[in-house]
Amino acid sequence: MNDFIPAFDWTRVVIDPWAAQFESSFWIVLMGFLATAACGLIGNYLILRRMALVGDAISHSVLPGLAVAFLFSGSLQIGAMFAGAIVAGVLTTLLIELIHTKSRVKTDAAIGITFCSLFAIGVILINVFAGKIHLDTECVLYGEISYVPLESSVKWLGGAIELGPRPVVTMALVFLAVIALIVVFYKELLVCSFDPTLAASLGFSPKVFHYGLMVVLSVVVVSAFESVGAILVIAMLILPGATAQLLSPRLPVVMVLSVLAAALSSLLGYHLGVWMRCSIAGAMVVAAAALFLLVWIFSPEQGLLQRWRRARRVDDGGESRIEENNGYSS
Amino acid sequence: MVCGVREGEKIMHSSVIHSYTAWRNSSLASIVLLAALLWLAGGEVAQAARIGDLGEVSAWQQALRFFSFRDAGLRLVLVGCLLLGLNCGLLGGFVVVRRMALVGDTLSHAVLPGIALGFLWNMDKDPVAIMVGATVFGLFGVTVVGWITRTTLLKQDAALGLVLSSFYALGICLVTMIQRLPTGNKSGIDKFMFGQAAALGENDIILMLITTVVTLVVVVVCYRGLLVLSFDREFGQTTGLPMHALHHVVMLLTAFAIVVAMQAVGVVLVSSMLIIPAASAYLLTDRLHRLLIYAAVIGMGTAVLGAFFSFLGNNLPTGPFMVLAGTGVFVICFLFSPRYGWWTRLWRLRSRRLRTEREDTLKAMYRVLENREFHGEGVSAVDVAEYRKDTVEEIQRRVQNLVKTGLATDSEEGQMIHFTPKGYQQACMIVRNHRLWELYLTNVARYAADHVHEDAELVEHVLGEDTVRRLERRLKFPNKDPHGKPIPSVRDMLGMTHEEEGAKMEGGYGYRP
Numbered sequence: 001m002n003d004f005i006p007a008f009d010w011t012r013v014v015i016d017p018w019a020a021q022f023e024s025s026f027w028i029v030l031m032g033f034l035a036t037a038a039c040g041l042i043g044n045y046l047i048l049r050r051m052a053l054v055g056d057a058i059s060h061s062v063l064p065g066l067a068v069a070f071l072f073s074g075s076l077q078i079g080a081m082f083a084g085a086i087v088a089g090v091l092t093t094l095l096i097e098l099i100h101t102k103s104r105v106k107t108d109a110a111i112g113i114t115f116c117s118l119f120a121i122g123v124i125l126i127n128v129f130a131g132k133i134h135l136d137t138e139c140v141l142y143g144e145i146s147y148v149p150l151e152s153s154v155k156w157l158g159g160a161i162e163l164g165p166r167p168v169v170t171m172a173l174v175f176l177a178v179i180a181l182i183v184v185f186y187k188e189l190l191v192c193s194f195d196p197t198l199a200a201s202l203g204f205s206p207k208v209f210h211y212g213l214m215v216v217l218s219v220v221v222v223s224a225f226e227s228v229g230a231i232l233v234i235a236m237l238i239l240p241g242a243t244a245q246l247l248s249p250r251l252p253v254v255m256v257l258s259v260l261a262a263a264l265s266s267l268l269g270y271h272l273g274v275w276m277r278c279s280i281a282g283a284m285v286v287a288a289a290a291l292f293l294l295v296w297i298f299s300p301e302q303g304l305l306q307r308w309r310r311a312r313r314v315d316d317g318g319e320s321r322i323e324e325n326n327g328y329s330s
Numbered sequence: 331m332v333c334g335v336r337e338g339e340k341i342m343h344s345s346v347i348h349s350y351t352a353w354r355n356s357s358l359a360s361i362v363l364l365a366a367l368l369w370l371a372g373g374e375v376a377q378a379a380r381i382g383d384l385g386e387v388s389a390w391q392q393a394l395r396f397f398s399f400r401d402a403g404l405r406l407v408l409v410g411c412l413l414l415g416l417n418c419g420l421l422g423g424f425v426v427v428r429r430m431a432l433v434g435d436t437l438s439h440a441v442l443p444g445i446a447l448g449f450l451w452n453m454d455k456d457p458v459a460i461m462v463g464a465t466v467f468g469l470f471g472v473t474v475v476g477w478i479t480r481t482t483l484l485k486q487d488a489a490l491g492l493v494l495s496s497f498y499a500l501g502i503c504l505v506t507m508i509q510r511l512p513t514g515n516k517s518g519i520d521k522f523m524f525g526q527a528a529a530l531g532e533n534d535i536i537l538m539l540i541t542t543v544v545t546l547v548v549v550v551v552c553y554r555g556l557l558v559l560s561f562d563r564e565f566g567q568t569t570g571l572p573m574h575a576l577h578h579v580v581m582l583l584t585a586f587a588i589v590v591a592m593q594a595v596g597v598v599l600v601s602s603m604l605i606i607p608a609a610s611a612y613l614l615t616d617r618l619h620r621l622l623i624y625a626a627v628i629g630m631g632t633a634v635l636g637a638f639f640s641f642l643g644n645n646l647p648t649g650p651f652m653v654l655a656g657t658g659v660f661v662i663c664f665l666f667s668p669r670y671g672w673w674t675r676l677w678r679l680r681s682r683r684l685r686t687e688r689e690d691t692l693k694a695m696y697r698v699l700e701n702r703e704f705h706g707e708g709v710s711a712v713d714v715a716e717y718r719k720d721t722v723e724e725i726q727r728r729v730q731n732l733v734k735t736g737l738a739t740d741s742e743e744g745q746m747i748h749f750t751p752k753g754y755q756q757a758c759m760i761v762r763n764h765r766l767w768e769l770y771l772t773n774v775a776r777y778a779a780d781h782v783h784e785d786a787e788l789v790e791h792v793l794g795e796d797t798v799r800r801l802e803r804r805l806k807f808p809n810k811d812p813h814g815k816p817i818p819s820v821r822d823m824l825g826m827t828h829e830e831e832g833a834k835m836e837g838g839y840g841y842r843p
Binding site: 050119137288289296302304 | 488646653
């Protein structure tokens with residue numbers, strides 16, 4: 001069992017990553033943070049619109065988009081990658097809608113059928129054209145975040161400024177774009193999410209924002225995909241937002257809290273991964289889940305403890321009122 | 331109130347009993363099938379060659395080898411696929427009808443840590459340990475979803491996604507930790523991800539057989555309760571059926587089905603073996619017992635097809651191919667299902683529209699003839715166009731349609747139109763429908779005479795033979811409509827009997843105008 005769970009060694013787990021292997025630790029944690037934060041911000045809207053499982057579907061069906069983009073462009077340039085992802089994402093949304101509006105199959109089954117089929121096509125493409133598509137199935141399942149520091153770095157101004165590994169730079173740009181879009185369209189998104197009818201009467205089409213959200217979601221998912229894989233992306237979409245929404249009912253506060261949760265979970269997850277010597281992306285999600293669990297128990301408003309205490313107080317109150325009544329009548 | 335409930339109960343009860351007997355009959359068939367499977371599984375399993383051992387052989391030889399059942403190893407795989415298709419199809423029926431497709435998905439992802447722990451138990455692919463671990467974690471995951479939705483403001487979809495991915499992440503961590511270990515037979519564990527039917531061992535097949543038999547027995551014995559559970563749980567509770575217990579039994583069986591199917595289909599895609607066959611069957615029928623049988627058959631078919639394709643491609647993962655085979659079946663059902671198919675419905679709408687168009691043209695021709703008191707034979711296209719307030723070109727296009735269906739002929743390059751006997755008969759019928767309905771609206775429903783035309787324009791196309799007979803009787807066999815126009819009598823129509831139409835109308839002979 002000692003082999004399985006390594007002993008906690010303070011130097012190996014906490015000091016070394018920031019001393020001897022500072023560079024690689026920095027890029028991995030930064031990548032984890034950027035991916036989780038970008039996903040978390042978009043994920044807030046998914047949770048509010050009750051579309052968390054559409055996020056699930058899109059994160060699976062990005063795979064065939066990536067595979068086809070690989071087949072056409074030969075290598076994974078950023079343009080081809082985004083184009084493939086956007087096409088796959090919009091196609092998924094359209095297919096789900098087609099199935100549940102044009103037949104009696106309900107939404108849940110429509111989602112299941114769509115993403116399973118597209119994901120299966122993706123896996124088959126990867127297996128059949130293994131020579132041409134440089135994505136292996138392990139990468140699809142849990143990503144390769146620990147290889148991020150090894151990627152060729154992006155240079156700027158003819159090599160004068162070295163920005164960092166390619167995936168990190170891409171993810172950072174996407175993260176900034178997500179923030180910019182949310183700031184610019186904050187009001188519209190808010191109204192569309194909470195009251196589509198009002199949005200339509202105010203003159204902006206909920207449909208446009210729906211598909212816009214799907215496009216942004218596809219881009220975010222695909223840029224995080226290589227580092228965390230298809231299924232862990234779902235965790236990053238839902239966990240930070242869910243954690244934050246347990247703490248506050250106000251959307252701006254929730255946004256800030258979910259970014260904070262993203263930072264905490266990527267840092268703690270990295271150390272957990274180093275300690276257990278396991279998949280780092282997986283460990284980051286486990287850390288995020290642990291964070292959710294803590295908040296779920298201790299949240300001041302909706303926490304389990306608070307609920308339990310309130311229930312007990314109500315019980316006590318009820319009993320004392322009965323006693324009072326008894327006293328009054330006698 | 332009480333009486334209403336009784337009534338409902340009685341109806342429900344009789345329909346339940348009816349479907350129950352139907353189910354009895356069909357369950358016999360499935361038992362026979364199972365016996366055949368057992369026979370197939372028997373025989374020499376000893377020198378079971380794994381599919382992956384093959385070298386490069388031509389596709390035809392591979393196909394021959396697959397379907398000749400000579401190879402004992404292949405026979406094992408085939409039996410496994412049939413069993414898993416049967417099991418998943420049956421349970422998927424309940425999952426889809428109860429709108430729990432994504433609960434199935436969550437269940438199937440949440441089992442991963444259980445698989446890893448089961449593997450750790452004695453560092454080997456021990457099916458029983460893995461099955462116990464997986465079932466416990468799967469059911470625990472589903473329970474946590476319930477806790478989250480009950481105690482927080484998060485909705486079910488968020489809770490499902492959250493549990494699915496968190497449990498999966500925990501599983502990924504455990505699996506990567508196992509792969510790092512120096513000891514133990516780790517070769518099997520990566521096969522759990524995308525599935526490899528060839529990796530099925532004898533023990534796996536035995537487990538599959540047991541779970542499938544248990545599922546079959548539960549479904550056959552508790553069919554009534556499961557039917558009520560699927561469609562009206564509250565009603566079931568009021569009649570005292572053990573709804574809670576049945577719900578948990580179904581969840582447990584679903585967890586078992588997922589866990590045993592996992593090795594062949596893989597963690598990521600196993601939920602689709604529940605969803606896709608059942609959703610396809612859902613498009614084919616309205617009765618639960620038929621849905622279950624169709625789903626089981628489609629499930630077995632797609633599982634075998636999937637195994638076959640992955641076999642052709644030499645060592646490709648099985649799961650994705652099974653899913654794709656299922657998707658193919660679903661697409662066919664989605665488009666061409668006799669009742670609910672998309673294409674079928676479009677086709678039906680289109681043929682209805684065309685028929686209405688034909689009938690309107692015939693009616694216009696009749697009215698033109700009537701306006702000149704049936705002098706002469708042909709009708710000019712210009713007159714029809716004028717009557718319909720349409721262009722002559724449009725009328726000529728419609729006439730081409732009539733000519734094609736044998737209801738009219740044209741001469742002078744489409745300027746003159748003549749009824750065929752069959753066409754005249756249809757024209758009489760549609761005018762008769764129109765005027766009978768107008769008369770009904772004025773005399774019986776007390777509409778004003780100038781309000782009835784628009785309604786009759788729509789209804790004339792859909793009045794069936796029976797309704798027309800009843801209208802006649804109700805209106806005491808009239809011969810004038812509210813506007814004083816004569817209603818064409820059945821004799822008018824039969825004066826030019828067309829063999830089929832005449833035969834159809836024999837019931838109307840006895841009447842005098």
